[in-house]
Amino acid sequence: MTPKFIKKSVIQILILVGSIALFSLFPKNPQTASSNSIAQIPPFDNSPPNLLKPPKPTKIPPSPAPKPAEQPLVFAPPAQFRSQIVYKASISNSKVIALTFDDGPSPETLKILEVLQKHNAVATFFCLGRNLREYPEIAKKVVQAGNAIGNHTWHHYYHDVTEKIASNEIDYTGIHIYRSTGARSFLFRPPGGRLNNGFADYAKNKNYVVVMWSIDPKDYQQLPADTIANTVIFQAQPGAIVLLHDGGGSRHNTVKALNIIIPKLKQQGYRFVTIPQLLQLQAEQKQQTVDRQPK
Numbered sequence: 679m680t681p682k683f684i685k686k687s688v689i690q691i692l693i694l695v696g697s698i699a700l701f702s703l704f705p706k707n708p709q710t711a712s713s714n715s716i717a718q719i720p721p722f723d724n725s726p727p728n729l730l731k732p733p734k735p736t737k738i739p740p741s742p743a744p745k746p747a748e749q750p751l752v753f754a755p756p757a758q759f760r761s762q763i764v765y766k767a768s769i770s771n772s773k774v775i776a777l778t779f780d781d782g783p784s785p786e787t788l789k790i791l792e793v794l795q796k797h798n799a800v801a802t803f804f805c806l807g808r809n810l811r812e813y814p815e816i817a818k819k820v821v822q823a824g825n826a827i828g829n830h831t832w833h834h835y836y837h838d839v840t841e842k843i844a845s846n847e848i849d850y851t852g853i854h855i856y857r858s859t860g861a862r863s864f865l866f867r868p869p870g871g872r873l874n875n876g877f878a879d880y881a882k883n884k885n886y887v888v889v890m891w892s893i894d895p896k897d898y899q900q901l902p903a904d905t906i907a908n909t910v911i912f913q914a915q916p917g918a919i920v921l922l923h924d925g926g927g928s929r930h931n932t933v934k935a936l937n938i939i940i941p942k943l944k945q946q947g948y949r950f951v952t953i954p955q956l957l958q959l960q961a962e963q964k965q966q967t968v969d970r971q972p973k
Contacts, residue, residue, distance in 0.1 A: 751861040753826045753954055756961040761882040766892040767917035767960040773947045775918045776956045777801040781925030783809050783816040789933045790924050797940040799950035800824050804867040807832035807851030814858035821859040826952035828865030836870050844880035889953055891921035898923050903934035910939050
């Protein structure tokens with residue numbers, strides 16, 4: 679062998695050995711540590727549905743329109759009657775009359791309500807505070823039936839009272855009118871119709887109308903039903919205010935009298951209204967008279 683041939687053979691052997699050594703550096707398994715971590719990711723088929731499809735939008739119902747605030751029920755006369763004393767209404771163009779009942783509410787009130795509803799009539803009930811506390815549900819029925827309610831003090835005192843006592847008697851009764859019926863009232867009737875013992879003055883200072891009467895059949899004396907009825911029918915006139923009672927004991931004769939009074943006066947063309955309605959009719963008639971005057 680020549681030296682040139684030997685040198686060439688050595689170079690080929692070195693190349694072969696180098697190639698074998700280089701090949702041995704690569705692992706037999708082509709996977710790496712990073713390929714193992716990829717294998718741990720679950721396939722998409724097992725993904726939660728909300729990752730594959732967006733949820734359907736939920737329909738939000740429209741908010742209901744806000745209800746208008748309910749106006750509180752108020753039994754009050756037209757402004758010109760505030761702080762005034764009224765015995766009857768001056769009405770000539772309409773046959774209207776107002777029945778009023780004092781000293782309730784009581785179980786007798788329910789009997790009177792039945793008669794009023796039977797004949798499609800309304801009235802005004804002047805209530806005692808102590809009875810309102812005892813029979814709030816009856817007072818509520820009075821108002822629900824379309825009648826008006828008024829203040830008749832707490833205890834029904836006749837004697838002279840201080841301003842403080844008048845305040846307690848009238849204000850506490852007003853509170854119980856509101857608690858039992860949800861209504862506020864500016865109608866006041868002094869016990870016994872007495873105007874000079876402190877109650878009427880306090881009521882007028884508080885803008886009540888002091889409601890008296892023009893017809894008194896004295897049913898509190900337990901007179902016969904015919905006597906009570908005949909008194910009212912004989913004295914009836916447009917704008918009249920009738921004094922009757924639904925408290926203070928049995929009102930059997932008053933109930934019987936009502937069954938005579940209402941149909942008879944209706945035959946004569948009368949219509950039964952509450953005190954606020956009666957005074958409103960007077961105010962409207964007066965305004966019509968003013969409007970007809972030449973300018």
